[in-house]
Amino acid sequence: MPARSPASLRWAGRAQFDAPQGGRESATVATLKRSRSYGSRAAGESLRGQLIEGDSLPAMRLLGALPEDERPRPKLIYLDPPFNTGEPFAHYRDRYEQSDWLSMMWERLVAAADLLADDGSIWVHCDDRGQAYLRVMLDEILGRDAFIASVVWQRRYSRENRRAIGAVHDYIHVFAPLGKGWKEVRNRLERDDPPNHWSNPDKDPRGPWSSVSLVAQGGHGTEQQYYEIVTPSGRVVAPPPDSCWRVTAEGFDRLVEEKRITFGGGGGNVPRRKVFRSEAKGLVPWTWWTHREVGHNEEARREQRALFPDLPVFPTPKPERLLARVVEIATDEGDLTMDAFLGSGTTAAVSHKLGRRWIGIECEPALIKNYAVPRLRAVVDGESGGISDAARWQGGGSFDLLRCVERGVAGRPKVGELATAA
Numbered sequence: 001m002p003a004r005s006p007a008s009l010r011w012a013g014r015a016q017f018d019a020p021q022g023g024r025e026s027a028t029v030a031t032l033k034r035s036r037s038y039g040s041r042a043a044g045e046s047l048r049g050q051l052i053e054g055d056s057l058p059a060m061r062l063l064g065a066l067p068e069d070e071r072p073r074p075k076l077i078y079l080d081p082p083f084n085t086g087e088p089f090a091h092y093r094d095r096y097e098q099s100d101w102l103s104m105m106w107e108r109l110v111a112a113a114d115l116l117a118d119d120g121s122i123w124v125h126c127d128d129r130g131q132a133y134l135r136v137m138l139d140e141i142l143g144r145d146a147f148i149a150s151v152v153w154q155r156r157y158s159r160e161n162r163r164a165i166g167a168v169h170d171y172i173h174v175f176a177p178l179g180k181g182w183k184e185v186r187n188r189l190e191r192d193d194p195p196n197h198w199s200n201p202d203k204d205p206r207g208p209w210s211s212v213s214l215v216a217q218g219g220h221g222t223e224q225q226y227y228e229i230v231t232p233s234g235r236v237v238a239p240p241p242d243s244c245w246r247v248t249a250e251g252f253d254r255l256v257e258e259k260r261i262t263f264g265g266g267g268g269n270v271p272r273r274k275v276f277r278s279e280a281k282g283l284v285p286w287t288w289w290t291h292r293e294v295g296h297n298e299e300a301r302r303e304q305r306a307l308f309p310d311l312p313v314f315p316t317p318k319p320e321r322l323l324a325r326v327v328e329i330a331t332d333e334g335d336l337t338m339d340a341f342l343g344s345g346t347t348a349a350v351s352h353k354l355g356r357r358w359i360g361i362e363c364e365p366a367l368i369k370n371y372a373v374p375r376l377r378a379v380v381d382g383e384s385g386g387i388s389d390a391a392r393w394q395g396g397g398s399f400d401l402l403r404c405v406e407r408g409v410a411g412r413p414k415v416g417e418l419a420t421a422a
């Protein structure tokens with residue numbers, strides 16, 4: 001266990017995880033048995049999933065115990081565990097002694113972190129009651145340097161009046177072993193420019209462009225960033241008080257030479273830098289995810305009702321747009337994702353539609369049978385809900401249903417069919 005966090009969470013039951021192995025030594029032994037396959041393998045390994053029925057702890061430990069070259073190394077692990085709300089959900093248990101919940105989470109976070117690819121990221125979804133506990137745990141397990149951000153997802157758009165202060169958002173803690181270096185791995189978001197954002201008033205052969213300010217806050221500027229500029233019309237401009245230019249005088253001259261500076265139609269405006277549409281990068285993700293951008297709880301329920309009109313709605317599904325955002329930031333096509341609290345199968349469905357390989361683990365057999373399997377079969381058959389239009393999803397690929405059977409006997413785990421999944 002990395003001792004890289006100055007803080008440590010204590011609870012009844014924590015002591016068992018204080019040993020150097022941090023709880024790993026009590027691994028129970030399990031086997032994976034393939035029970036069925038769905039879809040066609042014509043698309044090969046690239047469009048293929050593994051749906052595992054069983055407790056995620058032995059399942060992840062089993063995967064982690066596979067030989068190095070067969071071990072799945074997910075680039076993304078998304079975990080949406082029971083929040084321990086105490087609600088009597090019909091579909092799964094969400095009432096634990098707090099210390100039992102903490103132990104349950106600790107062991108699964110350790111097992112998940114052990115599986116994660118070196119350049120991967122782990123995203124832990126939680127509510128405002130659980131988030132602080134899980135944040136400290138993740139600091140301990142992955143190290144504080146691995147903390148990337150705590151995303152706030154606006155899960156409701158209507159008022160919430162049950163509590164003294166209505167809770168309308170969840171948290172998603174994002175950790176990556178690469179720490180700051182993960183910025184080079186993660187993807188940016190597609191730009192959402194308004195229709196008139198790009199134009200080409202000066203018929204620049206490089207195509208449509210937009211302009212950005214050259215003024216920056218003065219506090220961090222170097223001496224070379226304070227200078228006067230003479231515009232083509234002869235006007236002399238200096239940065240506003242307490243500001244400087246974003247580039248040095250030398251850098252500015254270079255931009256002028258490259259015709260990347262605009263002084264406006266009359267040649268006398270404060271200079272701005274031209275940014276060409278062909279060169280514009282995507283948006284850097286930020287921590288504020290509104291329901292308009294990534295959906296909300298009701299949208300997720302609507303997706304459920306469309307998929308399962310005759311079944312009671314699964315109580316806590318996440319909208320496909322939310323998972324699409326996570327999957328697209330954290331992975332590229334062909335990468336492997338894993339969800340160890342799969343529920344109705346959202347992460348698996350979205351991963352499949354986006355061309356990622358996936359592993360989904362869910363402990364409730366009824367959820368697998370009534371929700372996850374039918375949903376993923378529909379996806380393979382080209383189901384048109386959720387993100388299907390946006391992803392231009394037409395169907396295809398395959399998935400295996402496996403059962404994780406705990407043996408509870410010491411010994412090396414038997415390699416299941418999953419050995420071929422990575």
Ligand SMILES: C[S@@+](CC[C@H](N)C(=O)[O-])C[C@H]1O[C@@H](n2cnc3c(N)ncnc32)[C@H](O)[C@@H]1O
Binds near residue numbers: 093316344
């Ligand atoms: C909040 S729900 C996940 C919802 C999911 N993200 C979706 O969109 O449908 C949590 C799920 O974790 C499952 N679960 C709880 N404990 C588990 C365990 N030890 N192993 C595997 N799954 C577990 C529950 O049965 C439940 O389906």
